[in-house]
Amino acid sequence: MSEAGFNNWIERIELFLNNALITDDGPTKNLLSAMRYSTLGGGKRLRALLVYAGGGICNASEQHLDYPAAAVELIHAYSLIHDDLPAMDDDDLRRGKPACHKAFNEAVAILAGDALQAQAFELISSAESGITAEKKIAMVDLLAKGSGSNGMAGGQVVDLEGVDKPMTLQQLQTMHNMKTGALIRVSLLMGVLCGDKVDDQTWSALKKFGDKIGLAFQVVDDILDETQTSDNLGKTQGADRALNKPTYVSLLGLSGAKQTAEKLYEDSLACLDSIGHNTATLKQLANFVVNRQK
């Protein structure tokens, strides 16, 4: 699939999210507006792309894939809202706009995150998706584990508590596997779940592929945080360094971090060898993860 294919999927998910996140003039107007504000109109949609690409491995219908793709973007959006809060990373800029708690207020931001998490699970359970109950519940399980205390939320605690403390490369990797990697892997696997059943070997190869690109994503994030401008990133450049958080760059240097990203990219491609069919799009996504400029 070409870059244009990715763009089609991005347009598709933007439209779906736009329809899913309704607003009205009722008493919850601010909450609904904050949910839209922080989810729409920005972001790479990497997690949604992974859902579609995962489904592409095994003939899943895009109409089915829309639901987990949107769900994982809602989880991601909620995590960014909460991460940016003053009690957390205290960052005022996100996707080139004021962070949710600046555009609205802290209370609305906390609750918008909470409600987005609930809506993610509501989307997975939606009767309209046409997905079987067995597949839906397997997705709920994956998504809940990927975003909970053993996944994203757990990783965020380790991240926050790592400020000003030395961390080994192994600890850094464990933290990022939880904080970012888990949801990236889950995105891919939810997509796979929506299609024809894959054999155990393929499932486990895809899981490993997800782990590799999840980690690569974070290594590249650390590199971009050092080498790009805030304008390009749409978030505060050098924020991790300012907070004295350990990063791949602080532990390995810029060139060491770049080598690590390259190695993870190679490893991710190797995971796909045993699958052997329909993997072109996943390869392109891995390439996108490693060579992105923001």
Place this chain on the structure above:
Amino acid sequence: MSEAGFNNWIERIELFLNNALITDDGPTKNLLSAMRYSTLGGGKRLRALLVYAGGGICNASEQHLDYPAAAVELIHAYSLIHDDLPAMDDDDLRRGKPACHKAFNEAVAILAGDALQAQAFELISSAESGITAEKKIAMVDLLAKGSGSNGMAGGQVVDLEGVDKPMTLQQLQTMHNMKTGALIRVSLLMGVLCGDKVDDQTWSALKKFGDKIGLAFQVVDDILDETQTSDNLGKTQGADRALNKPTYVSLLGLSGAKQTAEKLYEDSLACLDSIGHNTATLKQLANFVVNRQK
């Protein structure tokens, strides 16, 4: 069922939650400890009781009911953690102990709430429960809707934005139906889902019963907030008045609020008339909701 029956269920859910909320000495120790701290050892467990009582209507097994009962208690615990945050109600006391953000810190409290929400959905999807996928996904749908922007989180925004503003009785009722009522109704209905299928008339009668006692619960909460001590409540007495939030007492006076609670209790019992069997426990729960002293 006697009061002793409630106590059996309470012991049952405490044990289940104790086993579900594990801690270890790993990097997420503080997060896991905060999740335990805010969920265990306190609370009326009304929502869990409603799950068990709902299941009792239609022969659900208690082994099945444990999962949604625990899930709804995790959702409730997360909502209390977030409600108490400085950016929200800013309350330092909960269940007679320092609130989560005081016992730990704000970041850990926010993330403990987030992870508890995820774990609630993980419990519903658990392969160990033995519940069918169809029933599980119907519970995910109920729980997500009850806790999201049209339910609990939405009600909390309306509540916060109601500070210092006049509110009609109708607006107050809408707010509480969302903030407290939705999850109470959902608790009952999740229990019902775990048993033999009930007919539409019974389902809708139980829904109405849930709405009535959900609202009664809040009216009584407002009464107790005026008439009890902080020690007895385990939370700061008069907190709503101090925040200048509209309550049933501020709108109707103490005696008007008491009459409203009594009327809702009568109405709730009337909802059960059309069911006619196995409703003794629900009647006792309604009585407990209205006559509780904390």
